[in-house]
Amino acid sequence: MFAIEADNLHRTYRTSSGWIRRSRRTITAVDGVSFQVPPGELFGLLGPNGAGKTTTIKILNTLLLPTGGTARIHGLDVTRHTAEVRRRIGYVFGGDRGLYDRLSALDNLRYFAELYEVDPRVQRRRIEELLELVGLTGRQKERVEGYSRGMKQRLHIARGLLHDPDVIFLDEPTLGVDPVAARDLRAMIAELVRNGRTVLLTTHYMFEAEELCDRIGVITSGRMRALGTPGELKRHAQDRVVVEAEVYGVDEEQLDALRAERGVRGVTVDQRGMLQVIVVQCDIDGDAEPERFRSFVRQSLAHLKLGRVEVREPTLEDAYVGIVTGQEAAAPETTAVLS
Numbered sequence: 001m002f003a004i005e006a007d008n009l010h011r012t013y014r015t016s017s018g019w020i021r022r023s024r025r026t027i028t029a030v031d032g033v034s035f036q037v038p039p040g041e042l043f044g045l046l047g048p049n050g051a052g053k054t055t056t057i058k059i060l061n062t063l064l065l066p067t068g069g070t071a072r073i074h075g076l077d078v079t080r081h082t083a084e085v086r087r088r089i090g091y092v093f094g095g096d097r098g099l100y101d102r103l104s105a106l107d108n109l110r111y112f113a114e115l116y117e118v119d120p121r122v123q124r125r126r127i128e129e130l131l132e133l134v135g136l137t138g139r140q141k142e143r144v145e146g147y148s149r150g151m152k153q154r155l156h157i158a159r160g161l162l163h164d165p166d167v168i169f170l171d172e173p174t175l176g177v178d179p180v181a182a183r184d185l186r187a188m189i190a191e192l193v194r195n196g197r198t199v200l201l202t203t204h205y206m207f208e209a210e211e212l213c214d215r216i217g218v219i220t221s222g223r224m225r226a227l228g229t230p231g232e233l234k235r236h237a238q239d240r241v242v243v244e245a246e247v248y249g250v251d252e253e254q255l256d257a258l259r260a261e262r263g264v265r266g267v268t269v270d271q272r273g274m275l276q277v278i279v280v281q282c283d284i285d286g287d288a289e290p291e292r293f294r295s296f297v298r299q300s301l302a303h304l305k306l307g308r309v310e311v312r313e314p315t316l317e318d319a320y321v322g323i324v325t326g327q328e329a330a331a332p333e334t335t336a337v338l339s
């Protein structure tokens, strides 16, 4: 039996805008999403802003009803067995909501333990264990308003684990957390899985997904576009090389000229202050090809101030960018990528 199952989930929202002439619109946030997560797996749900990840998670968490399809947690239907499902899941959404700033971490945990009806006989020990697990022992009597973002995030996780759920949903757990604290959080998430829990994680950080996830699903516009291990998703880009160029002052017209070259699959730009890092994904079908693409990029940008121009192997991030920008539709191999 799977720990998490989504079967052709749909969810639409109706919105209205305007005062005098109200216009109504229907937004399809989730448009037929299916996937299964076996117990003990760490599954990553990736996708650009507005792709439908949070909506999917809220349905799985019983916080939102689907407008179509079904979802189950350990075989229990989320719309029919809501109370039982809630006992078995923990939802950590992070950010500033969900904790009482004026209370200490300890009082927050006591309060939520009551709310989640944690057996009073085990409450005290459970809270101590959780404070230890998330590294807040010794700071538990301080008010949460004085906590750093990383500490709050760890407290969120402790709160989500109070009722000892075996399926945990983590929505962008390291958002806004400094690199060292984020590394601690990742270690903690890996520990949860080692202890037998099932985790569904959303993140916008590719290295985080690659480091942590057993499998990854990529959602865009409410649909699952790709699903596989990080290696499978990366292999999807293996018929490709990437030319990365550092340049100043490149414009759209010049980028379009790069895009028009035979064998160029996609061009993206990462603006870093004044510097632009151009990533050109190229199809290869021979040994000489990587060099040809490098010379081509170098020549095309020669009239600009140019830094290093390098050929490298595609990363998970390159594969991801290819998937979300739709360049994968024509790709021949489809084991990991659904079109």
Ligand SMILES: Nc1ncnc2c1ncn2[C@@H]1O[C@H](COP(=O)(O)OP(=O)(O)OP(=O)(O)O)[C@@H](O)[C@H]1O
Binding pocket: 013, 014, 015, 027, 028, 029, 047, 048, 049, 050, 051, 052, 053, 054, 055, 056
């Ligand atoms: N309550 C709502 N009312 C109307 N539209 C909504 C509502 N919640 C979400 N949406 C819309 O549904 C779509 C999917 O949103 P969702 O929050 O699920 O995306 P997401 O993948 O979690 O994005 P992000 O990475 O930004 O968190 C978006 O177009 C969003 O604007």
